[in-house]
Amino acid sequence: MSSLKLNFTVPGDDFTRAGEASGSVKKTLKDLGFNPEIVRKVVIALYEAEINLVIHAGGGEIEVEISPECISMVLTDQGPGIPDVDLAMKEGYSTAPDNVRSLGFGAGMGLPNIKKYTDEMKIDSTVGVGTTMYLKVLTN
Amino acid sequence: MKVYEIKEILNATVICGEEFLDREVFTACGSDMMSDVLAYVKEQAVLLSGLVNPQVVRTAEMMDMQCIVFVRGKNPDDSIINLARDRDIVLLSTDEGMFSACGKLYEKGLRGGASV
Numbered sequence: 674m675s676s677l678k679l680n681f682t683v684p685g686d687d688f689t690r691a692g693e694a695s696g697s698v699k700k701t702l703k704d705l706g707f708n709p710e711i712v713r714k715v716v717i718a719l720y721e722a723e724i725n726l727v728i729h730a731g732g733g734e735i736e737v738e739i740s741p742e743c744i745s746m747v748l749t750d751q752g753p754g755i756p757d758v759d760l761a762m763k764e765g766y767s768t769a770p771d772n773v774r775s776l777g778f779g780a781g782m783g784l785p786n787i788k789k790y791t792d793e794m795k796i797d798s799t800v801g802v803g804t805t806m807y808l809k810v811l812t813n
Numbered sequence: 814m815k816v817y818e819i820k821e822i823l824n825a826t827v828i829c830g831e832e833f834l835d836r837e838v839f840t841a842c843g844s845d846m847m848s849d850v851l852a853y854v855k856e857q858a859v860l861l862s863g864l865v866n867p868q869v870v871r872t873a874e875m876m877d878m879q880c881i882v883f884v885r886g887k888n889p890d891d892s893i894i895n896l897a898r899d900r901d902i903v904l905l906s907t908d909e910g911m912f913s914a915c916g917k918l919y920e921k922g923l924r925g926g927a928s929v
Contacts, residue, residue, distance in 0.1 A: 696875075778868070780848045
């Protein structure tokens with residue numbers, strides 16, 4: 674079965690452009706005729722993750738692989754890393770600065786949201802090196 | 814409820830999307846916290862917010878929302894308006910506060926529907 678790969682570079686510290694990659698993936702999935710509920714799950718998770726790249730990591734790379742069975746996303750950054758992933762997964766826990774809160778994010782809902790909307794989520798993070806997040810949404 | 818009724822009830826001005834005012838909408842949510850909109854909102858077509866930045870439009874885009882109402886007389890800049898225009902999202906601005914705006918729309922039949 675064929676699959677489609679999309680790659681995006683997310684610039685750091687540019688909130689006006691945060692969401693461009695997710696919007697583009699949304700359009701592609703819609704054009705390919707995926708179920709709207711699947712599209713919604715993918716884009717919410719990806720958008721939160723994209724915002725995280727901008728807020729916490731100074732940008733990064735997104736790779737999306739679309740196949741009829743699942744949508745896989747890998748987000749890679751060379752940011753500060755996450756010292757305690759379990760703590761970061763807790764609702765309400767946030768290390769985002771105040772200027773991020775003024776944009777409507779930084780409430781500590783990002784990672785829990787991503788988990789809620791994906792079927793598989795894995796985070797590999799090393800402090801001082803960076804973080805890679807693997808996400809998967811199954812189509813049925 | 815049609816979008817033009819929201820405009821009338823809230824005495825709002827249309828910032829963009831004049832051509833989409835006859836869209837039918839059934840539910841709305843009011844929030845300044847976009848993470849909450851992403852976490853809890855489902856199928857709501859209208860977003861009321863006092864937050865004015867591009868991420869409000871991006872959030873509406875991800876959630877398939879049809880219309881954003883900026884409360885407390887807030888007005889978006891051109892970059893935000895262009896973002897909404899490209900995505901066929903109606904932007905309205907009202908002088909009403911969040912509580913009053915939501916109350917007036919609820920009174921006229923628009924419902925919430927967000928659930929945890």
